[in-house]
Amino acid sequence: MIDKLHRTSLHYAMLLPMVLMLASIVSCCISYSNAKQHITQDLNDAMIALANEKSELWTCPDTIAALRQMHRATHKPIIYQATDINFRNPVLKEEAYFTLALVDRHNAPPKILGNKIASDSIMLIPERAIDGYAVQIQGFADCSMASVFSASDQTLPGILFSLSIFSMASMFVLHRKYTRLPGMTDASISSVGNPFDGIKLTPMQRRFAQMLLDAPDMRVDKTTLCSSLWGNKSNADESLYTLVRRTKTALSATNIEIICNRGDSYELRVNN
Numbered sequence: 001m002i003d004k005l006h007r008t009s010l011h012y013a014m015l016l017p018m019v020l021m022l023a024s025i026v027s028c029c030i031s032y033s034n035a036k037q038h039i040t041q042d043l044n045d046a047m048i049a050l051a052n053e054k055s056e057l058w059t060c061p062d063t064i065a066a067l068r069q070m071h072r073a074t075h076k077p078i079i080y081q082a083t084d085i086n087f088r089n090p091v092l093k094e095e096a097y098f099t100l101a102l103v104d105r106h107n108a109p110p111k112i113l114g115n116k117i118a119s120d121s122i123m124l125i126p127e128r129a130i131d132g133y134a135v136q137i138q139g140f141a142d143c144s145m146a147s148v149f150s151a152s153d154q155t156l157p158g159i160l161f162s163l164s165i166f167s168m169a170s171m172f173v174l175h176r177k178y179t180r181l182p183g184m185t186d187a188s189i190s191s192v193g194n195p196f197d198g199i200k201l202t203p204m205q206r207r208f209a210q211m212l213l214d215a216p217d218m219r220v221d222k223t224t225l226c227s228s229l230w231g232n233k234s235n236a237d238e239s240l241y242t243l244v245r246r247t248k249t250a251l252s253a254t255n256i257e258i259i260c261n262r263g264d265s266y267e268l269r270v271n272n
Contacts (some may be wrong), residue, residue: 014171020164028157035152036117042092043119043139050095050098051122051137056134058100059126067102067135077101082139096141104132117141117148169222195270196258204229205247212258212268219267 038172057063070078077099087093103123126133143151149204196209208229226236233239244266248258259267 017168017171019163020160020167024157024160024164028154031152031154031157032149035148039089039092039117039141039143039148039151040119042088043096043117043141046082046087046092046096046141047098047119047122047137050080050085051124052080055124058137059124061126063100064102064133067100068133071102077136091100091143091151092141092145095143095147096139098137098139101136101138102133103136104134117143154169195254199250199254199256201247201250204243205250207254208243208247209251209258209268212266218265218269219261219265221265222263224260225266 006259011222067078070076078101080098080100082098083093085093085096087096117140121136121138124135124137126135196206196215201209208225211220211228222237222240226233226240229243230236230239244258244260251257255271257269257271259269261267
């Protein structure tokens with residue numbers, strides 16, 4: 001029979017793999033978010049350096065005229081590829097670009113569609129600003145979820161995930177150790193080797209003990225015991241009480257004990 005303490009401990013221990021798995025998922029999401037923030041910061045730093053370097057070129061009258069013509073024709077910004085910029089994350093050299101758009105108080109900057117990582121934006125004001133026009137610069141990175149994930153630090157999530165798998169396997173082994181395979185009963189387990197072999201019992205004591213051993217859950221009610229052992233004997237209850245007491249005495253030096261369940265039935269327990 002499964003020890004109740006072991007069963008309760010296993011139930012609580014099964015929470016450990018779940019907690020570790022949840023911690024792994026949470027830490028994975030945090031690492032992914034941190035990686036996106038690092039990419040955004042990398043874009044911001046590169047954008048500031050680029051604005052400082054190209055501000056005179058991008059605010060000159062020829063550039064303003066080209067941006068105005070581009071806006072009227074396509075309503076799209078000019079795209080500046082970032083292949084000549086050194087990023088902290090080398091992947092961004094192929095994935096990042098910057099947009100130049102002519103904006104004023106009447107014209108909102110054109111929107112860049114798609115699932116992209118965007119930097120902040122900078123406004124470059126020409127020295128001879130006409131009608132309040134300014135050049136807006138903003139960086140974007142076409143980083144997929146997989147590329148952001150690969151750039152994130154997944155060391156801690158990996159450790160937590162491995163611990164959750166290991167603890168889950170350990171719980172499974174312990175569960176198999178303290179539980180029976182489906183379809184097996186106490187009687188079938190006990191009958192592999194008769195626990196009464198070598199124990200000195202009277203024929204009646206052996207018959208009584210064998211009835212408990214062969215019963216489902218190794219438990220038999222008093223009525224069945226009295227009927228099977230003494231038939232219609234009038235004082236069968238007293239005889240059963242005496243038989244149980246003497247059988248307990250005979251088994252006292254062994255790992256086998258007889259349990260009385262509220263006076264309604266008797267149960268055989270083989271302690272490991």
